[in-house]
Structures are given as structure tokens and as C-alpha cells.
Amino acid sequence: MKKKIFIMICVLASVAITIIASFHYYSAQKEKQYATTAVPYLLRVIPELSKWDPAVAQKYMSATFMQKTSAAKLASALKALSRVGELQDLGKPHFEEVFSDKDRLVVSYTVAARYSTGDAEITIAILDLNDAFSVYRFNIRSKALAR
Structure with a gap:
């Protein structure tokens, strides 16, 4: 037994x-x-998103994101995120996972960054569109945003 x-x-x-x-x-x-594909894209896009300009951000956001979010809400979110200040340094993106969201393939990364108000951690998910990428989700964790 x-x-x-x-x-x-x-x-x-x-x-x-x-x-x-x-x-x-x-x-x-x-x-x-x-x-060789997503990491260079992220290193190019994150500084652009960190300009906190809604017109610039809209160029990189996925159609799915823009369907769910009005231009006013995007502008409001960017204004709130802009409290972290100006991007000073960007670390190497760290791969988190690949997951499927309905019929889409989403690749998720975290990136350490330093803004003018201090350190932050960026979580970014991008859609794999076979020959291109677009931003599916973008989030920043920082002490500056907690105030």
C-alpha cells in the first residue's frame, strides 16, 4: 500500500x-x-508616450484601445501620468508573458524607468500584428503618482 x-x-x-x-x-x-522585434519597438515607443501628448499617443495605441477609450479620457489619463515628469532613463524591457485575448496575441513587458520625479516601473502590453505592433495597455507605477 x-x-x-x-x-x-x-x-x-x-x-x-x-x-x-x-x-x-x-x-x-x-x-x-x-x-529582436518587440524590444526595439518598446525602446522607441515608450519615450514617445512619455511626452504625454494625446496626439502622439494615439498614433501608437491599438484600435482596440481607442475604441474603448475616448480622446478626452486618453488626454485625462496622460495628464495624470505626466505627474511623473520627464523621462530621464529607460531600462531594458523585461519579458513577462504572451497571452491571447480573444483573437489577438498580446505580449507583455515591464520596464524600469527614471523620470524627473524619481523611479517608476512601466507595464506595457503590445498587440502582435504579425508585421507590426501597437500598444494595447500602458501603465506606470511611481511614488509620484501616489501623491
């Missing part, structure tokens, strides 16, 4: 390890795939 339980635990542990290893492998492959 103890031997059967031990064998069952070993089998379940092996299955769990295989599943976890598979997810890590898949994630590593996706990270490698996007390193």
Missing part, C-alpha cells in the same frame, strides 16, 4: 515538473522570438 502511494506521488511529481518545464521552455522561446 505504501509503495503504491509512493509511486503515485512520484508520477504526479514527474507530471507537474514536466508541465512546469514545458511552460518555462515555451516562455523562453517566446522571449527569444520577441527580443
